[in-house]
Amino acid sequence: MxxxxxxxxxxxxxxxxxxxxxxxxxxxxxxxxxxxxxxxxxxxxxxxxxxxxxxxxxxxxxxxxxxxxxxxxxxxxxRTPPPTTASGESRTTGQVEDPELVSLRQRLIASTVLSVPVIAMAMIPVLQFTYWQWASLTLAAPVIVWAAWPFHRAAWTNLRHGTSSMDTLISLGTVSAFLWSLYALFFGTAGTPGMKHPFALTLAPSHGAANIYLEVAAGVTTFILAGRYFEKRSKRQAGAALRALLDLGAKDVSVLRDGVESKPQSVDRPC
Missing domain, CATH: 3.30.70.100 (Alpha-Beta Plaits)
Known part of the structure; x- marks a missing residue:
């Protein structure tokens, strides 16, 4: 057996x-x-x-x-419980902000400031001055290269491991729009002084190298960064609220046996 x-x-x-x-x-x-x-x-x-x-x-x-x-x-x-005062109440201390959240906020602020004029110039013809397309390139390049770097880095990591994720789509889309805009500016007719991007609701045949899509790359990067930032911030706030709720729980209990109260004992609480 x-x-x-x-x-x-x-x-x-x-x-x-x-x-x-x-x-x-x-x-x-x-x-x-x-x-x-x-x-x-x-x-x-x-x-x-x-x-x-x-x-x-x-x-x-x-x-x-x-x-x-x-x-x-x-x-x-x-997780260590927060320090308590002499009366037994918990005393909160200043917490260091998440570095990843700080980085996301910095990238979001910078990309918003730079992307708004790029989108405005591309959508409103009256704002398109003589060399507006080159100004758009100057403003959009830091957004696509620096602000969107977390997406490019994640896409490269996924590529090395033979997988893909949403970051792959974001990186591929923004880089494609940026590279085509560079081609149109340097090798096409989009870099001609006085070039205009008329706003129209209809489709018409046109020379592809006369159009730039910097506002697409910069705008997509900014909107995705905003979503990532608010998502991560809400998760951090929800976690902090749950931890604060746990800290409100009883820390010591007294057991009553046959009318006799025993010595208080500490309560084991989950981390």
């Missing part, structure tokens, strides 16, 4: 970095679940992976597997 020994399991929580959409979370989850004895669930909203592994499993193997997928991972640090 053979008696099977139950395998003890452990739970590991990883902080995932570099995810930009739900497909990224699904890709990481599939990669982790392909490991022997590993059961993983990746949450895009919390940017965390909850992994069940055999007891004694090295978490470095999980981190390395995530890195092979093109993302970053680290063990989640245990």
């Amino acid at each position: 053979t008696i099977s020994t139950p395998v003890t399991q452990a739970h590991v929580e990883l902080q995932i970095g570099g995810m930009t959409c739900a497909s990224c979370a699904n890709r990481i989850e599939r990669k982790l679940n392909n490991l022997d004895g590993v059961i993983a669930a990746v949450n895009y909203a919390t940017e965390k992976a909850t992994v069940t592994v055999p007891d004694g499993y090295d978490p470095a193997q999980l981190i390395a597997e995530v890195a092979k997928t093109g993302y970053t991972a680290a063990l989640s640090a245990p």
